[in-house]
Amino acid sequence: MEEQLKQIFIDCANPDTTIRTQAEANVNNFKASDYPAFLSTCAQILGNPQTADLPRSMAGLVLKNALTCKDSTERSNLYAKWSSVQPEIRQNIKNLTLAAVASPSPAASGPAAQVVAYIAAVELPTGQWQDLIKNLISMLQPQSPDGQKKATLEALGYICEEVDSSGLKPHSNSILTAVCSGISQNQNPEVVYAGCRALFNTLEFIQSNFQRDSERDTIMGILCTAANSPHIRARTAAMECLVQIATLYYRYLPPYMQTLFGLTVNAIKQDEEPMALQSIEFWSTICDEEADCDYDQYDKRESHHFIRGALPHLVPVLNECLTKQEDEPEDDAWTVVSAAATCLSLITATVEDEIIPFVMGFVNQNINSTNWKLMEAATLAFGSILEANKDKLRDIIIQALPVLLSHMSSQQASVRDTTAWTIGRVCQLHGEIATSGIQHLVGGLGNSLNDAPRVASNVCYAIHYLLEQYVEKAQQPTNPVSPYYSALLGQLFNVIAREDGSQSNLRVSAYETITVLISAGADDTLPTLHQAIPHFIASFASALGSGSSEEKIELQTLLCGVSQAIIRRLPPQALQAPVAGTQSPPLIDRFMELFLSIPSSHSKPTPAHEDALLSIACVVTTIEGEFVKYLNHVMPFLLAGLSAAEDTAFCQTAVGLVGDISRAVGKNFAGHEQVVTIFVQNLQNSAINKDVKPAIICAFGDIALAIGADFERYIPTVMNMLRQAGQTTVDPLNDDQVEYLNQLRESICEAFTGLIIGLREGNGNLQVFFPHIEWIVQFITFVWRDPTRSDALNKGLIGMVGDVLSTFGKNTPSIFFPELKAIATECSKMEDADIKQIAMWCLDMLKKYGA
Template sequence: MSAPNLTATLLACQSSDPAVRTAAEAALTSAEENNLAEFFVALANELASEGKDESVRQLAGLHFKNLLVAKDDALQVEKHDKWKAIPPAMRNAIKSTVLGAIRSPVCVARHTAAQACSEIATIELPYKEWPEFLSVMMENVTSAGGDDGIKISSLECLGFTCERIALTMGTSSDTPEISPEITDLMLTTIVDGIRSDRPDPIRYAAAKALGNSLTFTKKNMDNPTERDMILKTICDATQSGDVGVRAAAYECIVQIAFQYYDKLQSYMQALFQLTFATIRSDEEKVALQALEFWSTLAEEEMELNDLAAELAEAGQSPPPESVCVGYVKAALEHLVPLLTETLTRQDEELDPEDDQWNISMSGATCLQLVSNTVEDAIVPCIMPFVQQHIQSENWRFREAATMAFSSILEGPSDKAIGPYVNQSIPFLLTALSDPNDLVKDTTAWTIGRICDLHVRSIPEDIFPTLVNGLAAKLLTETPRVSSQACFGIHNLAAAFQNDNAAATSGTNALSPYMPHLFQTLLQVVDRNDATESNLCIAAFEAISVLIQNAAPDVKVVLLQLLPAIIERLAQSFNMPAVTNEDKEQREGVQGLLCGLIQVLSVKVTKEELLPYCDAIMTNFLQVLQTKNATCHEEALSASSAIANILEGDFIKYMVAMQPFLISGLRNFEAYQVCTVAVGLVGDISRAIEGSMKPYCDEIMSALVEALQNSSLHRSVKPPVLSCFGDIALAITSEYEPYLQVSLMMLLQAAQTRAPDDDDDLIDYVNLLREGILEAYTGIVQGLKDGNRTDLLLPYVDAILSFLEMLASDRKNDYDNEVLGKAVGLVGDIASSFGVHIKEQIRQPYVMELLKEGRATGDPTIVETCDWASTIVQQILTAF
């Protein structure tokens, strides 16, 4: 693309005319696909051309950067590989041009060039390529008398590079770590920029860059001399006269607390003094970061305490670098008064819909983390403040005392905090009518937290007053307070989950209030201001939990509620949707109503549900015609519940459902929808069994596409594999056309392994193996039911090899779910093939799996082992 054409095309991408904009974007895509190297050259030249329009230069630089950036890991690797495939000479020319643009006299061009350069450096520095990059950056920053704008852009470039390297680390296993020589040069340059004699804009850019660099400067932080220099530089910057520099310096301190907790001991006295002084007296932007240091410290100590407890159970001690020093507990006497003081600095002008973070919010969060870290030790430190100020004449202190009490509820044991909870309820119920809205809001939130965390500490005689008190605030208060009241009712209802007493007596303490609560919460949904403060969602969620935990004596109320909810869903399609916001609101309500129908359907019998099913499914199918992924997820999930209840009668809806089912299975971008659609296929298969056959060609094709799609979220793939087994169980011998392709997919998935040190991948591999075992089990049982186990004989050795690999695979420490399913598959294969696999079944790994299964002590697994062992012994002793 020639320079004039590129200029015009970039400008056209900003056109208000969709047709012009689309054509321009298509032209850029064509240039990228037809000759990527030349396209990079053209964009670099456009960015570096002095005298060009600033916006064009900026657009060129941003497009250059975006050619190298992707959110998806696989696509990111692909983009990097395309860059590396460009001939070195051409790459060098492009790099030289972009690097030169950082010295442009035009600020926008410099800044954009810094972003573009950082993406190239992210690719090349790990391989020790592009040595000119760091030498130019160092020269730009450290040279005496250089242009301040160039120094800032160069430091920005180093900051962007550090940030991008940190984000892309681990994207590809082939990418080497950054060498110490490179990090040394980066740090030297950045620290030079943060010197106290530098102008504030330069110091700010350097401080931001330093924060981004800390992810991969472990070698430097391990060296006491270098660490001292880094910490001194940062601490000096906290005393800058510029608020931005001070805040950025504290951001660095937060990063150090997060990444280098074990290196803090020598600096804690200084950091204690610095942060306390800043929290008390500095501007809020800086004080927030100083508070974040203590929040981060508390989080780190919580994790270290959890690790120590976990290791102690195994008779082990944590390594020296993972020992909790207990800084938070040691500082408690001074830290708690500081935090309670921040709670009194509320922003009374804060818009309830504005999520702007402030010092009192940050203080409350920090107090909560501190409480979770020190547990019972927080109670004697905080309760004097609460008791002194909970009824203060000054609303700030009333609200602060209430918030302090709420913030510590999760940390201490019931024994330590329970008596105070018991005493607090009357005060809190009175405070629900406080003249100050913020006090009412915090009070309702506190009651909700008590209902969630310490419901057993609520006195029985106060329970009616509590329920009625919350219900009274649903319609009469601001959306914010009413939303908190919904939260309280939600948590009260959740406390009755798995209520065995209700199953015996047929009732529970909530039953008398259910009709009124349902009626009032539905009125809340209809409030004109229900979209504010998540009020509508909070009301629907409260209704849902009330339904789920309703005692048997509320059945008649639920049967009255069901047609009312169906009617609301039907009416929702007539809601006016003039703006996109209206449309989103309508679709949000539809998704929530689908969820209510789902929870209602499982509380009634098939006979009670049948009269409503046509109306329910008609509405669900209409919801599925919207373009809202969340709606689709809810409607498909609710359809699963209906299929489970109707069983074979669900067949009448399959012709209409199939197109939406396939669309959901192929919705690879909204992977949650895809996952729910896969689950629905399994539920329908179990419900209609052999009647599933006419729909299987399309479904199996979509499932195979999902497994082959490299960009699909990996969490979807285990349930897809399991779904093969559901379908095979349903259609038995009719599964033959899909046998080969599904077994190939299973054999391929079985090769997936996880390294010892990657807990996330180990968990994923366990899920994958569960899916594989469920698939094999379903296929074996299905073909056995259809008298076609002969179809599986060519694959038996491969299936048994997978079981053998599981038996020998100690390092991935597979969980009991995998082991139980593996043992079950042994029994299924043995019962299906009998003496035909006598030699394979006598192998030691079979007995090893059975032995491990019994050793779990899990009654279900032990029972499966006994069954499988009996069949195996019958085969081994047969003539």
Template sequence: MSELVSFLQRTISGSQSDQQAALSFLQQAAQTNFPEFVKQLSIVLSSTDVEPFVRQQSGLQLKNLLYAKDAETLQQNQKRWIDTPEDIRNTTKQNVLRTLGTETVRPSIAAQCINAIAGIELPFQQWVEVIEILMSNVTNDSSSEKLKDSSLEALGYICQDVNTSAVESKSNQILTAIVHGMRQQESSALVRLSATEAMLNALELTKNNFANTDERNVIMRVVCEATQAPDTRIRVAALQCLVRIVSLYYNHMDMYMKEALFAITVDAMKSTDNNVCLQGIEFWSNVCEEELVLACQEIEAREEGRTPNVVSRYYAKGALQHILPLLLNTLARQEEDDDEDEWVPAKASGVCIMLLAQCTQDEIVPLILPFIQQHFENPDWHFREAAIMAFGSILDGPSQEILNQLVGGAIMPLIRTLADPHMVVRDTSAWAIGRVCDSCESLVTREEVLRDLVPALFKALEQEPRVAFNACWALSSLVKAAYQISKDQGTDETGEPETYVLSPVFEEMVKRLIITTDRPDAGENNLRISGYEALMELIKNSPKDCYLHIQRTTVDVLQRLQRVLGIEDGAISTSDRSQLRDLQSLLCATLQSVLRKIKKEDAGQISDSVMSALLHIMQRCSSGHDAGGVMEDALMAVSTLIEVMGVNFAKYMEQFKPFLFHALRSHEEHQICQAAIGVISDLCHAFEDKIAPLMDDMVALLLQILQDANVKHAVKPHALGCFGDIAIALGPNYNRYLNYTVEYLMNAVNAAQITNPDDLEQVEYVESLRDNCISGFTGIVQAMRSSQEGLQQLIPVVPQMVKLIAMVAESGSLSSDDLQGTTCGLIGDLIDVLGKDIFPLLDTPAINALLQRCRRSKIQKAKALGVWASRELSHLKRQANAV
């Protein structure tokens, strides 16, 4: 132990060699004899004779041996702990528990160690007594303040980090401790604060308690009382609890809203303390978000002929006239030097007003209009900016008729504010104009408005970076509005309008945006990124009469890319190289936009230059240069060139193939690997069966991706979906790969299970897995249907396809409309290929419900596929009944 203490002391030594020696000793000790090492660490942690910082270091080492943010390391740590002899584990746990209340610093490292151990053991229903021990520490009158405080910290950590299902059975004991610590009678502000923070972490555990009126009343009482505590920290934490409660348990809030919550939160919004004020505002933002979700659910329920589970109480509408004046006054509390990343009441008020506008729609306009009119030209810039912010914040909610009236009277004065003497006002003005362009397309594209608006935005591009940033966004919104208006007026078979109102200034727009990206200060406020994004939108939303300018822009972008590549050769500092690579990424992305507009017959004139630049980039990336996301962007640009050139891209394959294969082998660089898989799909679409000579290598590389256990989850679904594109390209010749690829698709189907619907990451992964498996199977069905031999090979796979279809059907609303639609497509294909033989497998309640959902979908593609598959299934049913 003395040797361990010595090395722990050296971990914070001023000598780097001492620190290295200490770190080496600790790592070696963990590897050599893990059980003894964790026990000794826990002894040091619990020893009050040892210096406080040494105890802290021992606790930190112990926690890091048990917990890790990286999933793979965490799994290894957990296994190592479980494999540790039980007597060692028990001794370690006793020492850690004994440490509670003896530490001289906060937060408690012992509490963090308890959480790490509980996170491993509680899911296996081991060490369940720890909850009762911690509860007793809090509720025992003889416990010291420090013991109560650190025990509540431990409970809070456990509620926050340990899987809910593992501690749900202990929720009553946890709540008993927390409520005891939160009581008004608790004399220690520190204990009360820890209890309130623990309550915030425990709220998701209290589902059953909130369903019980008496228990809910107790929880709400102590939380509401805590919002009135003299200690501001406790008030803030209690208000955070209310913010969370209204999201989790909205349907139980009716009696509390009238009796307490309205008054508490309004009082908080009036506070001069930013932290208190923020929570009052956040409460009403959360109310609005819940009511917007409920409104959508109500519409869905009505369309499906059922009653929604929870209905809106329209708290936002009821509170509007009372909270809106407070929010408007708070808008004017902004400061010129507010950190853009800092969340302050003025910003929170703007968001809350946006949400209120969406909830209350036309009702907000007469209540907010006097403030806007009164302060639009106020001598105090705070109120001028607040009036513009209020105006921009309500544009998503009111009816189009009301909006047109509102914006029609304000647009010209608003344009003039782009020349306001105060930078913050100009910044907000550019943002508000972007919002106007998004919401009132027909109004901003009038000639008399554009006459003033376009020059004013050009001028704004020359102003401070944050103003120019929003001016870029406003121009993006304006070009999209102009393009949409022209499309609505009619297009030919290409889907592009001949001209639009911005055609006369299109060339000047391109020029101004390129100048903006070249500004010396374009690195500030993401201005360069915003400038290129606006340029991409301008290109994307360009009519036919601007094609000549698109061609010139393509040449300009290429020249810039080649120039940047030349500059990088001479770049010395890491910072310079990093900036140049960021610029290369932006230019590659811009190149994608212009290539999508280039006609096929013109692509050949620039394709050599394009591929030369892209191959140059890929050569550097493949040579070991740390190129960040440049390789991914270069591959995506290649994909676009393949789309434009089609099979004519074949002349570059010999040069490009090594880089594509290198990218497919870059399993650790998941975004590069994923982009390379996308290139294979694009090559299949472009080359069709001419891709066959390359397929052996490509399929082998895809299978390597699927076999590698270390490949990031996000990549594998795309590799599975790629089999469908390969199958469609090869047709019957796909049979040589059928057995290999179907095996992986079948394994994926078995793995595509949602075990925890609350785990959004898992739900998203399973959705992607199912979607790509459906795409893979669909391609295979279409490829193999054209020959009798292919059909015979297909039949054994059909049960797995139906199993996947049933999974999607049974998951109901957990599956997206897009996935449900593509699933209907596979159903239709199977019926089309196999006829009456498939009918018994597909005629199930779940699959019929899936088809019905898709027939009612608002997504046109899903609806069309649902209607088609339903019709095919009905036809089979009639045939079966006739027999």
């Protein structure tokens, strides 16, 4: 098999597609026919120094792919398959791959380092291959060849990246010592680079080492030395470690900040771009950490105010970085310019208006420069600090807007692009100031919608946020948008039709701006909107046809957004009228037809399916009970969404739509309760995303409220689902899990209230709840004792107390009265008026029943 596989591996790299495809098929056939023998042969090829580089490299790649993949489920299957191989065969493979790490050929040692790590990911957590770390460290002797040191450090780095930290705790000290020695005792830059990459992957599980001054000093000293390496890869990797340390160990930085300040500022000023980028990232990370200290009242960390102290020295250096533009920049490229602008924004978020004087001097000096790079840099600097104190910026912005608008006619596209972005930031963050000059802004920006795609896209962004200021003022006879509505709509239609509309997200930006324009239009713009609707309808119908899948999905999604804006903006009578200038059915019928055509335009669920459901929800909200005429047409689409448990967004949106429809059509939802069966199946499906479950539980209550007594036959099943959900537990120290548990419990309270009220008002048999009364009270009292419960949950729990007492009355077992009374008494003392009112009602009932 070995000679055959060697040739097959060579063929796998053949440029001839036919040969390569056949070779890949042969690899899979060998793997399927005798998996252990296949792995053993690959390891023999990888470990054989007499074999050529290409088959050795391919053998390592195939071995790696036999041990891991991106999909977590499939990866677990691969782990299990490896573990099923006989121990002696596995040991032989491990010996061969470990020996290959020491190979002088990088074609073998590099892949072998990865294979070792992926085997370790399977075996170390289960207590196997316990001598691996010791054997690797023994390969890092001072006299070892540099290639061996490099590959060994790579292996240690991969292991630290792939293996759960709990499996490495026993080895953390020896790994750290070996890696630090590998960095500090070598001159070879590739060895230093590999050591820094390995150290980066150890940082999360060496907390105890970092708490000890001497060890921390050693680590920081080694990294600061490596960050001064004459080789760019080595010093950049060292700086990446320092950035990670700023995230993980911010509290320990004060003794080192003087050194780090000099190191980073010098690198930003004069080093190559990779190192300059990491040095800027260091300060951006410091901003994040200090903003978190100030923002999170529960965070026990103390801010060292490094940013405040560095302002006078750091900001001028970042301002200077903004002048280092390329003559023809690539769209979305991450450069020193974009990194510096982002850092200035983060500094602003950290120290607010304290940054203003350090930036505005640079802005005032260069904003009208004849050198376009200085002009653009000043504009970008100004745009980057717009999140500072509004009062402090007000006069500055008022003075700046005319200057910025004049820059929209610059000969340089980069200046126009950055200026449009900056004006957009003004409109987004300082809307009150922007609206005071709407006539100048619309006039100055509208003409630039014909500019290059990246400029026009930012112009759309600016107009979008300018118009957003008027959305809440739309339901008026007229507003300041009205004089520009028709012209803007026409200009945006032209943007959509541009052949280069796919560049720089231009077409998407234009559609989103149209959506906001429709929402912001006052009553006197409705005739113009009516005239435009046939254009939208035709575009939507066209988007249902053939075409690129991604383009079609994007277009359908955007048109759903526009359609929702139209439905919300038009008065109800207009929705019931035909499309303007036609004898077609009512407009709302045409929209529903388009929304329901989206599923048939795709072979599988897409993001457009979710938007179609959201659009239908918009119709439900708008016409309410009249939606019943569409119910039978919608149900197949809705049931498909509910059954798509693997597509979280589609399923969750469908669940929400069930609640909307059932509330809107009431008793007319009877006969469609098959959704209850699907809900139960989804709750029992361990593979479904947990975030869908609270919505499903709430929907039980919505359906019960809608169909009343007809829901009675589902009560035993649903109450069992509530009971199972109520038994969910989480880690009380994990904020995300606690938040989820509160949501789940709130949904149980809401569902129970819906079930009770639905059956009571529908004249159902409330006796069906009596078998569950003990669990209901136990749930209330158990959750009440949880100190992590939310305020919303307090309201839900006291509501359940009221439901129990009003439903069961004197039949409520008196043994529960003391605890229910204690809960109601405590709620009666809360500040929330609704909670107090319900609590007083509960206390009156308890008194009435002799509690």
